[in-house]
Amino acid sequence: MHSSTRLLTGGVLLSTLLTVNAFYLPGAAPHDYKDGEKVDLYVNALTPMLSGNEHAKLKSLINYDYYDPSFHFCTPEGGPQKQPESLGSILFGDRIFNSPYDIRMLEQNGTCRALCTVTVPPEDAKVINDRIREDYALNWLIDGLPAAEMKLDTKSGDTFFDMGFNLGNDDPPHEEQPLLNNHYDIVLRYHSPKPGNHRVVGVLVWPYSRGGGQDGSFDCESTVEPYRLREDGPNRVRYTYRVMWNESSTPWATRWDNYLHIFDPRIHWFSLINSIVIVVFLCVMVSMILYRSVSRDISRYNAIDLSEDVQEDWGWKLVHGEVFRTPQNPMILSVLVGNGAQLCSMVGVTLVFALLGFLSPSNRGSLATVMMICWTFFGGIGGYVSSRVYASMGGNERRKNAFLTATILPTLIFAIVFLLNLFLITAHSSGAVPFGTMLLIVLLWFGISAPLSAIGAYFGNRHGGISHPVRVNPIPRQIPPPPKYLRPWAATLLSGILPFGAAFVELYFVLSSLFASRAYYAFGFLALTAGVVALTTATVTILFSYFLLCAEEYRWHWRAFLTGGGSAFWLLAYGLFYWISRLSLDSFSSVVLYLGYLFLLVILDFLVTGTIGFLATYWAVRKLYGSIRID
Ligand SMILES: *[C@@H]1O[C@H](CO)[C@@H](O)[C@H](O)[C@H]1NC(C)=O
Numbered sequence: 001m002h003s004s005t006r007l008l009t010g011g012v013l014l015s016t017l018l019t020v021n022a023f024y025l026p027g028a029a030p031h032d033y034k035d036g037e038k039v040d041l042y043v044n045a046l047t048p049m050l051s052g053n054e055h056a057k058l059k060s061l062i063n064y065d066y067y068d069p070s071f072h073f074c075t076p077e078g079g080p081q082k083q084p085e086s087l088g089s090i091l092f093g094d095r096i097f098n099s100p101y102d103i104r105m106l107e108q109n110g111t112c113r114a115l116c117t118v119t120v121p122p123e124d125a126k127v128i129n130d131r132i133r134e135d136y137a138l139n140w141l142i143d144g145l146p147a148a149e150m151k152l153d154t155k156s157g158d159t160f161f162d163m164g165f166n167l168g169n170d171d172p173p174h175e176e177q178p179l180l181n182n183h184y185d186i187v188l189r190y191h192s193p194k195p196g197n198h199r200v201v202g203v204l205v206w207p208y209s210r211g212g213g214q215d216g217s218f219d220c221e222s223t224v225e226p227y228r229l230r231e232d233g234p235n236r237v238r239y240t241y242r243v244m245w246n247e248s249s250t251p252w253a254t255r256w257d258n259y260l261h262i263f264d265p266r267i268h269w270f271s272l273i274n275s276i277v278i279v280v281f282l283c284v285m286v287s288m289i290l291y292r293s294v295s296r297d298i299s300r301y302n303a304i305d306l307s308e309d310v311q312e313d314w315g316w317k318l319v320h321g322e323v324f325r326t327p328q329n330p331m332i333l334s335v336l337v338g339n340g341a342q343l344c345s346m347v348g349v350t351l352v353f354a355l356l357g358f359l360s361p362s363n364r365g366s367l368a369t370v371m372m373i374c375w376t377f378f379g380g381i382g383g384y385v386s387s388r389v390y391a392s393m394g395g396n397e398r399r400k401n402a403f404l405t406a407t408i409l410p411t412l413i414f415a416i417v418f419l420l421n422l423f424l425i426t427a428h429s430s431g432a433v434p435f436g437t438m439l440l441i442v443l444l445w446f447g448i449s450a451p452l453s454a455i456g457a458y459f460g461n462r463h464g465g466i467s468h469p470v471r472v473n474p475i476p477r478q479i480p481p482p483p484k485y486l487r488p489w490a491a492t493l494l495s496g497i498l499p500f501g502a503a504f505v506e507l508y509f510v511l512s513s514l515f516a517s518r519a520y521y522a523f524g525f526l527a528l529t530a531g532v533v534a535l536t537t538a539t540v541t542i543l544f545s546y547f548l549l550c551a552e553e554y555r556w557h558w559r560a561f562l563t564g565g566g567s568a569f570w571l572l573a574y575g576l577f578y579w580i581s582r583l584s585l586d587s588f589s590s591v592v593l594y595l596g597y598l599f600l601l602v603i604l605d606f607l608v609t610g611t612i613g614f615l616a617t618y619w620a621v622r623k624l625y626g627s628i629r630i631d
């Protein structure tokens with residue numbers, strides 16, 4: 001909200017994007033604290049957490065504001081202040097506020113302090129208890145570092161920092177009410193490069209539940225019974241905390257290493273390498289088969305042409321007068337391809353940024369911000385590709401094409417996000433995208449993306465359609481019924497297996513980071529996987545289109561797009577499997593949210609892989625028919 005109101009008043013789009021930290025790299029500028037300097041503790045939204053054990057399931061997908069009135073957390077004097085955030089950070093659900101915790105560098109080491117005492121009415125106690133049962137976690141930030149709980153990876157025996165810490169605990173299960181954590185031991189690790197200059201290099205929080213009298217004297221060591229919120233009458237809750245400063249030898253540059261823990265990296269590596277080897281092997285085999293049979297076909301066609309009278313064509317050569325016939329609905333197809341090309345470029349550039357290390361988790365929301373900006377500025381690519389593909393397929397309603405390219409997909413995505421937002425608002429979630437941010441996105445779209453798309457379309461039209469190596473016959477041929485495996489659905493599902501097989505290991509991590517708020521940082525793996533998927537999609541689509549043309553089915557345009565996008569159907573199936581195996585969503589809103597985001601992901605994947613398949617096949621078909629002699 002903050003950032004976008006500034007935008008609307010300030011009016012200068014780009015400079016505002018810069019000032020709202022879109023390109024701010026906290027990783028590049030350490031903050032040196034003097035003795036006694038205030039260290040700010042910021043609070044972020046409460047998120048559902050995957051508890052440590054392996055069979056744990058995520059129970060909700062809805063975030064809540066820390067200062068949601070039903071939680072009754074202590075507020076700072078003068079009310080909570082929202083902190084400026086980047087666009088991506090807002091889209092990914094960060095809602096950062098200041099807090100009343102009084103932390104000063106190296107002061108009050110180990111002093112037990114009370115923050116405030118609040119009264120929680122029974123109806124809010126019930127809400128809090130429900131959130132505890134759903135494993136909600138508090139997310140604090142100190143000097144850009146998330147507060148974490150130290151955990152032990154039972155497989156490797158390493159300790160690591162798990163971001164966020166529990167709101168409460170649901171055990172022992174035989175009790176009616178769960179435990180509420182109302183005391184926090186905050187251990188701040190610091191590193192002093194120079195005497196008198198200190199840097200925060202680790203934030204650990206150990207939450208405890210402390211029962212007993214909540215008014216009067218207190219003591220952080222107390223070993224009295226834990227605290228439970230009663231749902232049959234008002235509760236008094238005292239929040240206490242203690243800050244401990246602990247010197248660390250970790251330098252500032254590597255302070256994130258403890259957070260970026262990979263569970264069982266060997267399995268990760270092994271399965272990834274395994275799938276890459278299989279896929280590369282398949283690609284090589286497929287290309288070899290294709291290359292050998294095509295070159296044999298070509299030499300046979302050309303030889304027969306030389307040997308006088310008997311002109312017996314067969315296979316793909318038969319349809320040379322048909323392959324470049326205008327397909328059905330060239331308008332829709334070219335719009336899909338244009339938008340797919342825009343998304344492909346966005347994914348590619350984002351991955352390059354990620355590989356260069358710009359999008360580390362220390363740079364909150366940078367991934368989504370870079371994606372939004374790339375998508376906006378690649379509107380030109382979308383318009384250009386769409387108009388050229390449209391012209392190549394013989395379309396002549398150019399303006400309509402340019403208009404639809406710039407509007408259809410953004411409208412669809414916006415409509416879905418808007419609907420999901422309505423659900424979030426009714427669930428009182430903080431995850432709802434604020435109105436100002438929505439406005440900012442619409443502005444980016446109408447102010448930058450759409451005009452760029454129009455400019456791209458103008459240049460695309462100037463360059464015109466691609467010339468084709470063979471002419472189209474005036475009368476269409478009859479098409480014989482294709483073999484079973486080449487029917488549209490069979491071919492689509494069959495061809496989708498390979499790209500999906502290359503990606504599904506990485507997909508698991510991506511889904512976990514999207515839905516279970518795990519940090520994702522294995523961009524090397526991701527870029528590699530994306531490359532393999534693109535390669536496999538292109539190869540498999542070309543192969544299937546070749547079979548199609550051999551079966552004298554010449555309507556390859558749509559089929560290539562569909563075959564390329566085949567992996568999206570597997571992605572959908574995998575998403576549903578993930579839902580069953582890893583999530584146990586109780587609330588209707590969470591289910592709608594999950595299915596909505598999954599659907600969005602599937603659409604985008606379909607567009608990207610479909611476009612890769614279509615463009616690769618277009619290239620291959622032109623090469624194929626350019627290499628034979630037609631009389
Ligand atoms: C703070 O106290 C802990 C033990 O309670 C001690 O290990 C640590 O060195 C102390 N830190 C400072 C800066 O005095």
Ligand SMILES: *[C@@H]1O[C@H](CO)[C@@H](O)[C@H](O)[C@H]1NC(C)=O
Nearest residue numbers: 187188204244245246247248
């Ligand atoms: C401080 O660090 C040492 C070793 O790094 C550890 O043994 C000790 O428990 C830490 N102190 C606190 C209060 O966490």
